[in-house]
Amino acid sequence: MSKNLSIVNKDLKEERDKINFNVEEFTNWFYGGAEKVKEKKYIENYFLSDKDLNLELDTSYLSYKDKYEEAVRRSIVVYKKLYKLHNEMGGTHEDFVKIMENLRFTMGAINPEGNPFVLHFSMFALTIMNMTNDEQKAEWLPRIFNCNILGTYAQTELGHGTYIQRLETTATYDPKTKEFTLNSPTLTSYKWWPGNLGHTVDHAIVMAQLYSQGKCHGIQPFIVQLRDSETHKPLPGIDIGDIGNKVGFQTVNNGFLGFKNVKVPYKNMLMKNSKLLEDGTFIKPKNAKLNYGTMVIIRVHMIIDAACRIAKATTIALRYSLVRRQSPINPNEIEPKIIEHITQQNKIFPGIAKAVVFKCMADYLTKLHLSITQEGNTGNLARMPELHALSCCLKAVCTNEDAKTVEVCRLSCGGHGFLRSAGLDDVYRNSTAAQTYEGENTVMLLQAARFLIKSFNEARNGGSLTEGVKYLFDFIGRNGKREIFDNSINGILRAIQAAAAGRTYIAWKHIEDDKRHNSIEVATNLAGVHLTKAAELHGYVCLLQVGIEEIEKIIRNVSPALGLVFKNILELFAVDLILNKIGDVIQHVDISNEDIEKLEKQMETLFKFFRTSAIGVVDGFDFSDPIIDSTLGSYDGNVYENLINAARKSPLNQEDVNRTFHLYIKPFMKSNL
Numbered sequence: 001m002s003k004n005l006s007i008v009n010k011d012l013k014e015e016r017d018k019i020n021f022n023v024e025e026f027t028n029w030f031y032g033g034a035e036k037v038k039e040k041k042y043i044e045n046y047f048l049s050d051k052d053l054n055l056e057l058d059t060s061y062l063s064y065k066d067k068y069e070e071a072v073r074r075s076i077v078v079y080k081k082l083y084k085l086h087n088e089m090g091g092t093h094e095d096f097v098k099i100m101e102n103l104r105f106t107m108g109a110i111n112p113e114g115n116p117f118v119l120h121f122s123m124f125a126l127t128i129m130n131m132t133n134d135e136q137k138a139e140w141l142p143r144i145f146n147c148n149i150l151g152t153y154a155q156t157e158l159g160h161g162t163y164i165q166r167l168e169t170t171a172t173y174d175p176k177t178k179e180f181t182l183n184s185p186t187l188t189s190y191k192w193w194p195g196n197l198g199h200t201v202d203h204a205i206v207m208a209q210l211y212s213q214g215k216c217h218g219i220q221p222f223i224v225q226l227r228d229s230e231t232h233k234p235l236p237g238i239d240i241g242d243i244g245n246k247v248g249f250q251t252v253n254n255g256f257l258g259f260k261n262v263k264v265p266y267k268n269m270l271m272k273n274s275k276l277l278e279d280g281t282f283i284k285p286k287n288a289k290l291n292y293g294t295m296v297i298i299r300v301h302m303i304i305d306a307a308c309r310i311a312k313a314t315t316i317a318l319r320y321s322l323v324r325r326q327s328p329i330n331p332n333e334i335e336p337k338i339i340e341h342i343t344q345q346n347k348i349f350p351g352i353a354k355a356v357v358f359k360c361m362a363d364y365l366t367k368l369h370l371s372i373t374q375e376g377n378t379g380n381l382a383r384m385p386e387l388h389a390l391s392c393c394l395k396a397v398c399t400n401e402d403a404k405t406v407e408v409c410r411l412s413c414g415g416h417g418f419l420r421s422a423g424l425d426d427v428y429r430n431s432t433a434a435q436t437y438e439g440e441n442t443v444m445l446l447q448a449a450r451f452l453i454k455s456f457n458e459a460r461n462g463g464s465l466t467e468g469v470k471y472l473f474d475f476i477g478r479n480g481k482r483e484i485f486d487n488s489i490n491g492i493l494r495a496i497q498a499a500a501a502g503r504t505y506i507a508w509k510h511i512e513d514d515k516r517h518n519s520i521e522v523a524t525n526l527a528g529v530h531l532t533k534a535a536e537l538h539g540y541v542c543l544l545q546v547g548i549e550e551i552e553k554i555i556r557n558v559s560p561a562l563g564l565v566f567k568n569i570l571e572l573f574a575v576d577l578i579l580n581k582i583g584d585v586i587q588h589v590d591i592s593n594e595d596i597e598k599l600e601k602q603m604e605t606l607f608k609f610f611r612t613s614a615i616g617v618v619d620g621f622d623f624s625d626p627i628i629d630s631t632l633g634s635y636d637g638n639v640y641e642n643l644i645n646a647a648r649k650s651p652l653n654q655e656d657v658n659r660t661f662h663l664y665i666k667p668f669m670k671s672n673l
Ligand SMILES: CC/C=C\C/C=C\C/C=C\C/C=C\C/C=C\C/C=C\CCCCC(=O)SCCNC(=O)CCNC(=O)[C@H](O)C(C)(C)COP(=O)(O)OP(=O)(O)OC[C@H]1O[C@@H](n2cnc3c(N)ncnc32)[C@H](O)[C@@H]1OP(=O)(O)O
Pocket: 097, 100, 118, 119, 120, 121, 122, 123, 125, 126, 144, 145, 153, 155, 156, 161, 162, 163, 164, 165, 195, 289, 290, 292, 293, 295, 296, 298, 301, 384, 385, 388, 389, 436, 437, 438, 439, 440, 443, 447, 450, 451, 454
């Protein structure tokens, strides 16, 4: 997609003239190569240039119902084009995934408040791809790919989202009729939240407690038709609708769903993992948690989403900070660009570094997921718990950081940041939603902490540890002595590792002490705050460790000028991290006041260097104007023109006197009270 052709603001142009590395080279890294960037630009342009989308219409001013209807209309325009492009590209599965990946942000520009089909193209399709036997794949996948049926993933209920073992929807098998009967025995058993469920889809993967031969066999996935294929009316026994207005995701069409004696054929239980014989005999899977597989995949995907949201928010905040002038630093000088205020750099530069490090982590975790899935396909499930713990931990740490950083970016834009046209509100709403969906973040951290405590016990007993937690051995080996701090990047990593291990030890000790008077479960609950802190620190260890490894590789493969920028980014991430976690570090590391002052000075030096590269890096994220969709963050930096133009489009400004004046205001003013 070409940049905006209007004249670039002179302050922004002056900044770009000073960039001392090749921005395109950075972009090629961010998207995985020049070919991928070309593909991305082509796909973006292919969709966004379509006049039928009517992107001129600002949907934020529409009613709830109109927003949904427009989102459905636009999505259909997109998906029709998607299939056309897919055929043109050759029609392979890889082509499809390629388009889907590139569509992720394009779709955000088309439907800023969410996509009413996202669950069909993610959790629904992925569950059918990964949890079915061959016959089921043959039956369902063509219909899903052709969109002859549309589906969602219905797991969460009114009463339970986190503790899925206690979901209440029942699926009772009758070997005589070879059918399951689905029921929602209580109000709290109603499905609640599934995206696209309210009025869009006609099928769902329903997670329900399987009853057979008089026994409950735990939650299992079923594919269930909800609406008639012709009329779209709910089928008999199905009570379904939209859950109403939310903080965000307004056009995702999250829904509710109740069942009353709904019959589902035998072949509709997904049978790759657990199996039910036709006579009703249940055969356990190798690992009961295999049914949680789709959640793991999405958690892995959520890291790159967090990186991209931060990249988008920092692009807006930085471009604005390079054209906005306010408050002279020296009283007699002209007002500087607000980026010259060091506090502004402190708000934005670490965020840019996070986007880069999270992207490194997303690449690492995607590869790890692939390799562990391949092992799983050969029957080796040994590394599933490690992947589960890591994906939970990073999903939580990255989306928490994401929401925090996006909010700081909004604040860094002052009053204008509060305008919808600044483009930060939808990013923030999506960030904060991600803190809850696919596992509430505290709960995710506690899952990771379980793995840490297990590993800590293993380390104490001289057992073996997976690579990512080997630092626990160092802590145990120090035998109560503190890690000595050294001010290098690896020194910072060791300090964060010592803090994570130390906090794990505190949590472990807390549990051990409490176990004397309580059950292990109660003792673990009492240690909860320490456990979440330990898991969070562990997440930062992983990010820094992977950041160091990946960025060292990158530096070896890029030009020296870009290499210096990456080195600067890595140090920014590391120093910002240790300064933010200094309380935890002090507890477990021999670090002096002078060391801390040195780190603070180092941060200032890093800011100074990054000051000239920052605009190149955010331009290198390569968000085109329609995707940035921001009056403050457009490529040309003409923020004041953009702001007034956006304000003029307010529906209230389409007439010079609003009817409320004659109806209410004037009579009120004339009434003398
Ligand atoms: C046509 C289209 C074609 C193609 C499409 C192609 C490409 C698309 C690709 C990608 C799409 C990408 C992105 C889409 C992005 C976004 C999607 C948009 C919106 C998403 C909407 C969000 C949807 C949801 O929210 S769905 C609901 C999610 N719900 C949750 O997350 C619930 C959270 N709770 C839990 O996960 C579990 O309850 C729990 C893990 C917390 C606890 O489980 P349980 O009670 O059973 O366990 P415990 O008894 O406590 O035991 C814990 C032990 O179990 C181990 N464990 C748990 N889970 C796993 C696992 N998954 N694997 C391995 N082991 C696991 C754990 O380790 C403990 O072990 P221990 O030894 O006992 O300690």
